[in-house]
Structure formats: C-alpha cells, structure tokens
Amino acid sequence: MAADTATDPPPPLPRRGPEEVLRRWLEGRGRRMTMWWRIPWWAMRVSFVENLDLLEQKIVLNVQMNCEKCRSKALKTAAKGEGVYSVAIQGKEKDQVVVIGDGVDVVRLTNLMRKKLGKADIITLGEAK
DSSP states (O other), rough: OOOTTSSSSOOOOEEEEEHHHHHHHHHHHTTTTGGGGGOOOGGGOOOSEEEGGSEEEEEEEEOOOOOOHHHHHHHHHHTSTTHHHEEEESSSSSSSSEEEESSSSSHHHHHHHHHSSSEEEEEEEOOOO
C-alpha cells in the first residue's frame, strides 16, 4: 500500500554551499566574477579552495611592475605573507610573482599586493611540485 503523502514530512532542502550562493548572486545581477569590487563584502570571506592546506601551494600572481623598485617592493610584500616559503619573479616581462608556501591566504595576499602596488590578479593556484 502506498504511503500517505499528507502525513509524510517533506524532504529536507539541500544546503547551498558558499560557492553556490555566490554563483547565484552573480548570475542574478549579471555581474562578472573578475570584477572583484562588485562582489559583496560577505563573499570576500568565502574560501573557494578547501583541500590545498595539506600540501605546499604554488600561487602565481600577475602584478603591475614597471621598474626595479616595484619588483623589489613586490617581493618584499609577498614575503610578508603568513606561511610563505619562497618568492620569485618570472614571466617574459618579469610581471609575475610566484609564491610557494603552506597555508597561504591567497585573497589576503592578493589584496595586499593591490594595496601596495596597484593591479594584481591571480593566474594560477595549485600544488607545488
């Protein structure tokens, strides 16, 4: 005999993760994720990467560096980050900063680079090999 649907409790609603909430918010307003200044304050605290704390991270940032003084300032700023093991400059135009470390907060590091040097974008984020 079929169960009476009137007495059965409704199925629980699926919990949305922070990524899903942010994606729906961005889609609803037609915003692009690259426009970081339009992302709401509550989304800036969301960590999109969860399992990279186990091993060393390799972060490549594209930073606006026009002179040798800017490159030196970029290296010093990146080295201030918590958990940073090594910092290097790479790229054809010497405009990429490579940071290797354990448990580095990428959002905080990128915001610090933007504050000190100007334009800074995350190019890659992954395991150090």
